[in-house]
Structure formats: C-alpha cells, structure tokens
Amino acid sequence: MDFDTLDRIRSNDHRYLSRVISQIENNAEIPDTFFQQLHDHANQALRLGVTGPPGAGKSTLTDQLIQQIISDGKSVGVVAVDPTSPFTGGSLLGDRVRMNHYIWDDNVFIRSMASHGDLGGLARKAQDVGDILATSGKDVVIFETVGVGQGELDVAKAVDLTIVVLVPESGDEVQLMKAGLIEIADIFVVNKSDRQGADRLAQSLKSILHSTTKKDHLEPPIYNTSADRNEGISELYKGLTNLTEVMIEKGLMSQKYSDRHRNRVLNLIQDRLLGKFWSQERLDQLEASVHNLSMTNESPYKVVKRLLDSANE
Ligand SMILES: Nc1nc2c(ncn2[C@@H]2O[C@H](COP(=O)(O)OP(=O)(O)OP(=O)(O)O)[C@@H](O)[C@H]2O)c(=O)[nH]1
Ligand SMILES: [Mg+2]
Structure with missing residues (x-):
C-alpha cells in the first residue's frame, strides 16, 4: 500500500480512506512520514466522542446527528469503535444499515473499527483515524464508543468534545461517578426520554454537576432526547454548536488541543519504548x-x- 501520497485522502476517496483505516485497525506498520504529512491538514474538523453504556442509543443518536450535520451543509465521518465487543452484539448490523444508506454520499463516511482487544492502542488509533478523516475534508468526525472501560474512556482524550449518552436505566449517581462517565462529559444526553425516570435522572445529574464542576470549567448541559423518534435532537445539535463556539471563545478548545497533543506524544513514546523493549x-x-x-x-x-x-x- 502506498502511503506516500496525500492526494487520495485529500480528494475524499472513500474507498481509499477505508483501506487506510483498515491498515491502522490491523496494526500495520505505517511510516511516520505519512502521519507527519497529514498533520498540516488535520486541524479543521470538530472531533466528537459519543459514549455511554451498551444499548443506550448511541448509534441511533449518531444517526440523527448525521442528519442534522448534513442539513447544516456540513460533512461528517463516523467511526464506531469495537462493535464486536460482547456488549455490543446488535450494533454491527445497525452500522451496516447506516453504511448502505449513505454509500453514495460523499459527505458521509461511516465505518466500524474493531479494537481486537487491544484497548491500549485505541486512543492512538482514534487520533490517527481522526487525522485521516479531517484531512479528507470532513467538517465533523464522530467516534462512537461503549463507555465501559479505560480503553474506551481514553477515546475521550482523542476528541474535542464528548457527549455522554445515558438512559433512565443507567443507574444512580454513584454508579455513574464510578464508571468515570461524569468527568469526561462536555454534554450529557438523557436518551430514551420516552421512558419513565428520564426527568429524575436529568435532575439528579444536574445537581451532581452543579456541585462537582470545577471553577473555570463549564457545567455540562443536559439534553433529553428520544433518538429513535427524533425528539430533542435539533435542540441537542443547536446546543452542541453553541457550546463549541463558547469553548473556542474561552480558549477551552485550544486547551483541549494542547492536552491531546501532549497525550499523543506521551502515548507514542510509551508504545514505542515498550514495543522495542x-x-x-x-x-x-x-x-x-x-x-x-x-x-x-x-x-x-x-x-x-x-x-x-x-x-x-
Ligand atoms: N424507547 C427508546 N428506544 C430507543 C431510543 N433510542 C434508541 N432506542 C433503541 O435502543 C436500542 C439500542 O440502540 P442503539 O442505537 O443500537 O444503542 P447503542 O448505544 O449504539 O448500542 P451499542 O452500540 O450496542 O452499545 C435499539 O433497539 C434502539 O431502537 C429512544 O429514544 N427510546
Ligand atoms: Mg452502537
């Protein structure tokens, strides 16, 4: 495979994008020069993480967000990470359906990526894939991950903004804190708000966030949605857009960018030293x-x- 040229990525050749992503997925040796070339072109996209417990409706919500993004005249790349995990039995089929739906659309690129149990490498892979999709010209890049472990939570470090999707059945505050989902969220979505207990969850979340959000940090907004009936989605999208602007104005996006940069160097050094050792x-x-x-x-x-x-x- 020829990694010397950026042209096919920059020309938004979806088949080629998919091939390169497969190489990353399969831990193929890719020359550093390839990623170095991407760097200058990879900073325009907004990178979003959509994470939460298994079955919370992340894929359904992502699907609705795709609609919002394209109606807004923008393009989007979506990567569903690790749909083969035992927790996510249903999503591969769902992802296939979505893929077919957009197969001829140059503005929507969707694919699944298995982690092969190699969760440590997940954050790095998500960064690299994010660079590729950003270089292809996508305005928004979404990573869907199941928030059940450290590896998945690491993906939150690879994005600008993390949406944590919860459902009335997600459990109480203590469980949510333990799962580490509270501190990584920039936005909360209480999905399946058609079900009982959604308002209660939103209320209790609000009170924890009120007491735990640090000074100089933004308190994450909470949106109630029913993704499968497209309810609350346009409000969420508007909120997302506003929050992004506020974060840019306050310098929080560039802060996140520097954190990402630092983490990435730390991770690469760690991977390489260990690999060599x-x-x-x-x-x-x-x-x-x-x-x-x-x-x-x-x-x-x-x-x-x-x-x-x-x-x-
Ligand atoms: N009642 C209700 N069901 C929903 C809603 N959103 C999604 N669902 C259903 O919940 C199930 C799981 O949805 P997915 O979108 O696959 O959830 P997911 O979080 O991506 O699941 P995994 O990737 O497997 O962790 C599907 O049967 C959806 O139709 C909602 O707002 N209300
Ligand atoms: Mg899913």
Missing part, C-alpha cells in the same frame, strides 16, 4: 521465569532487574 528474547525470558517461579520462587523484582539490566547491556 519486549523483543522475542525478553518475552521468552519472562515466560521462562514465570515457569520457574513456583520452583525457585524468584521475586518479580529480581526478574525485572535482570530484564532491565539486559536492556542496558
């Missing part, structure tokens, strides 16, 4: 010591010392 030989040494452990009872610290010493030789 764990040669087959060291992995074999580790395995050997694991098998020895029960016999010689060698301390893990001793194993570490030996492995690190061998790194310095």
